[in-house]
Amino acid sequence: MSGNNEDYGPSLLRGLWALTVRELKKWLNDPIMLLMFVLQPLIWMGLLGKSMNLGAMFSSENLVNIPIPDKIPVPGDYVTPKVEGYVYISGSWIHQSLQRMFSDIGESVMKNVFGVSDYFSYMAIGMISMIVMTTTMFSGMSIVWDRRLGFLDKVLSTPVPRGAIIFSKVLNAALRAMLQATVILLLAVLFGLRLSPTFNMMNILGIYSAIFLISIGLSSIFLAFSLRSTRLERPMQIVSLITMPLMFASNTFFPISMMPNWLQSVAYVNPLSYLTDALRQLTILPLDASRILVDFIYLGVFASIFSLIGIVLSWRYLTR
Amino acid sequence: MVENVIVADGLTRIFNKTLVAVDHVSFSVREGEIFGFLGPNGAGKTTTINMLITVLKPTEGSASILGYDIVKQANNVRKVIGVVPQEYTADEDLTGYENIMLCADLYGIPREVARKRALELLELVELANFKDRKVETYSGGMRRRLELACGLVNRPRVLFLDEPTLGLDVQTRAATWDYIKRLKEEYEMTIFMTTHYLEEADALCNRIAIIDHGKIIVTGSPEELKNALGGDIITISIKEDADVSEVIRNVEHVKEVVKMENGSYRIKAELGEVTTPLIIEALRSRGYTVTRLSLTEPTLNDVYLEYTGKTMRDTEGSREEFHAQRIMLRRARAR
Numbered sequence: 344m345s346g347n348n349e350d351y352g353p354s355l356l357r358g359l360w361a362l363t364v365r366e367l368k369k370w371l372n373d374p375i376m377l378l379m380f381v382l383q384p385l386i387w388m389g390l391l392g393k394s395m396n397l398g399a400m401f402s403s404e405n406l407v408n409i410p411i412p413d414k415i416p417v418p419g420d421y422v423t424p425k426v427e428g429y430v431y432i433s434g435s436w437i438h439q440s441l442q443r444m445f446s447d448i449g450e451s452v453m454k455n456v457f458g459v460s461d462y463f464s465y466m467a468i469g470m471i472s473m474i475v476m477t478t479t480m481f482s483g484m485s486i487v488w489d490r491r492l493g494f495l496d497k498v499l500s501t502p503v504p505r506g507a508i509i510f511s512k513v514l515n516a517a518l519r520a521m522l523q524a525t526v527i528l529l530l531a532v533l534f535g536l537r538l539s540p541t542f543n544m545m546n547i548l549g550i551y552s553a554i555f556l557i558s559i560g561l562s563s564i565f566l567a568f569s570l571r572s573t574r575l576e577r578p579m580q581i582v583s584l585i586t587m588p589l590m591f592a593s594n595t596f597f598p599i600s601m602m603p604n605w606l607q608s609v610a611y612v613n614p615l616s617y618l619t620d621a622l623r624q625l626t627i628l629p630l631d632a633s634r635i636l637v638d639f640i641y642l643g644v645f646a647s648i649f650s651l652i653g654i655v656l657s658w659r660y661l662t663r
Numbered sequence: 664m665v666e667n668v669i670v671a672d673g674l675t676r677i678f679n680k681t682l683v684a685v686d687h688v689s690f691s692v693r694e695g696e697i698f699g700f701l702g703p704n705g706a707g708k709t710t711t712i713n714m715l716i717t718v719l720k721p722t723e724g725s726a727s728i729l730g731y732d733i734v735k736q737a738n739n740v741r742k743v744i745g746v747v748p749q750e751y752t753a754d755e756d757l758t759g760y761e762n763i764m765l766c767a768d769l770y771g772i773p774r775e776v777a778r779k780r781a782l783e784l785l786e787l788v789e790l791a792n793f794k795d796r797k798v799e800t801y802s803g804g805m806r807r808r809l810e811l812a813c814g815l816v817n818r819p820r821v822l823f824l825d826e827p828t829l830g831l832d833v834q835t836r837a838a839t840w841d842y843i844k845r846l847k848e849e850y851e852m853t854i855f856m857t858t859h860y861l862e863e864a865d866a867l868c869n870r871i872a873i874i875d876h877g878k879i880i881v882t883g884s885p886e887e888l889k890n891a892l893g894g895d896i897i898t899i900s901i902k903e904d905a906d907v908s909e910v911i912r913n914v915e916h917v918k919e920v921v922k923m924e925n926g927s928y929r930i931k932a933e934l935g936e937v938t939t940p941l942i943i944e945a946l947r948s949r950g951y952t953v954t955r956l957s958l959t960e961p962t963l964n965d966v967y968l969e970y971t972g973k974t975m976r977d978t979e980g981s982r983e984e985f986h987a988q989r990i991m992l993r994r995a996r997a998r
Binding site: 360369 | 713716717718719720738741742744746748749750751752754756757761765766768769770771772773813817823
């Protein structure tokens with residue numbers, strides 16, 4: 344028998360790495376994919392972030408068309424000291440005072456509602472959440488192709504641990520999401536995102552771990568689902584069906600406190616809210632230790648439950 | 664050393680509780696032979712292979728490869744087999760070399776060894792010059808060869824080929840057969856293959872099993888199967904209208920005479936070359952004139968006809984039918 348290799352043991356890590364690198368290569372070798380990957384957040388930030396300039400809504404310049412008569416009669420009873428009859432105040436003086444009073448109100452309204460004074464910073468971080476969510480959902484879907492093209496069956500006939508097949512997809516999703524988040528954050532800083540003064544290496548680590556947690560939860564469940572659907576269209580439809588509601592029933596683009604009660608209760612179970620909150624605290628808001636702890640605990644619980652379900656379902660499918 | 668490399672015993676797979684894809688199939692494959700599953704599309708060939716390569720679990724029955732049970736010792740089985748699926752599974756976005764290295768990684772072959780083997784295999788299948796090109800630029804024949812190379816990277820003792828020349832043109836097909844023969848010589852493997860091409864089974868296989876509707880109908884070497892038909896087939900026509908079946912039947916070596924609808928006679932006879940002149944002589948001496956004559960050695964198509972009652976071509980059906988069938992099976996497998 345010319346050389347046989349029954350002694351070579353395939354290991355989980357080796358297989359995991361090989362399969363993950365395959366996925367990443369497919370993606371990084373494709374210049375168009377990479378371009379889209381930078382272009383997508385760029386367009387969103389440029390259009391949504393810069394056009395929806397909510398801060399400007401509350402600026403004094405928006406008072407110009409408010410009709411103020413030239414002379415405003417004030418009953419003598421209202422002025423101190425009291426006088427008989429009416430006192431007349433010039434309208435232009437009122438106008439000036441109003442402008443003076445409201446020149447700072449925009450900033451305070453923004454700060455009260457969004458926590459930061461510019462909407463762009465608020466939205467840019469929401470963008471990261473949104474892209475992390477879509478990327479992780481979509482990347483598990485490549486397994487539909489692997490199955491249709493027979494690649495999956497071939498891999499299943501090799502001694503590579505079944506876990507490596509599942510984890511490679513999940514890991515790939517998480518790595519992609521982290522990379523995309525980095526690109527968006529860099530672009531956002533370039534476009535004028537104001538990082539909080541306490542931002543440091545630990546924050547970056549925190550950002551990555553939050554993204555990692557949500558990615559493994561979301562991608563495992565989508566992997567299990569994609570494995571069972573024979574056509575790519577089905578998981579695609581599910582993704583497009585749930586991304587919008589998940590996005591808007593969370594603090595991705597708008598604060599939860601401004602929502603009606605029923606929507607608030609949805610937003611409070613939506614893992615995306617916790618991801619976005621954690622990311623904002625780590626980048627633009629002053630860090631609140633107890634709040635971020637809650638965020639991470641929620642994300643951790645979400646990741647463990649969903650990845651457990653996803654992995655069990657995938658496992659059952661792969662060993663049918 | 665194990666005599667029988669593959670032993671299947673009552674192997675059965677039922678999809679969705681109703682669709683019986685493989686129905687109590689039993690066979691054994693001897694060390695060093697090329698064993699072929701011959702049958703039309705949808706006969707259960709791929710499902711059988713998928714069970715043997717541990718991708719699907721049998722619903723009933725068992726099988727072993729080199730003594731390892733395909734369910735209980737699946738991991739041992741996976742280490743000693745190589746698989747060349749009917750689809751092109753190589754990753755189009757990677758180069759030929761990267762694809763082989765990926766396969767090697769899945770088997771846990773040390774990088775240094777893998778690198779040497781990859782280059783050697785690429786040389787063997789004549790892809791060395793294209794090794795750094797992306798697979799998307801490869802032709803169908805090249806992809807087949809790359810699949811072969813991938814399937815051999817772990818030096819398997821048993822190689823599974825699922826429809827190794829599906830979709831290739833006649834020339835490329837013949838070339839692929841040569842590669843398969845050469846690789847078999849080089850690595851001394853046992854090969855289990857499926858095909859629905861009669862010529863392929865004839866050209867490559869030492870033994871074949873004809874499978875239809877999930878059941879093995881007959882097993883034997885192509886020669887045995889052809890000989891079992893009872894010799895050669897002589898077709899003869901005469902000018903006169905009379906029925907000469909009796910005359911022909913009395914000729915030595917003739918085993919069977921059938922008068923066909925078009926008036927010709929289909930004669931089964933041993934030693935066709937010797938019997939034909941005797942038949943002509945017998946007819947002429949009674950005053951009949953032979954107008955047409957043909958002598959053929961039986962082909963696998965005749966074997967197939969004999970056992971299934973239909974020709975291989977009849978069963979292939981239309982393209983749409985084939986695709987419909989395939990989609991149905993896929994859906995069933997997906998659940």
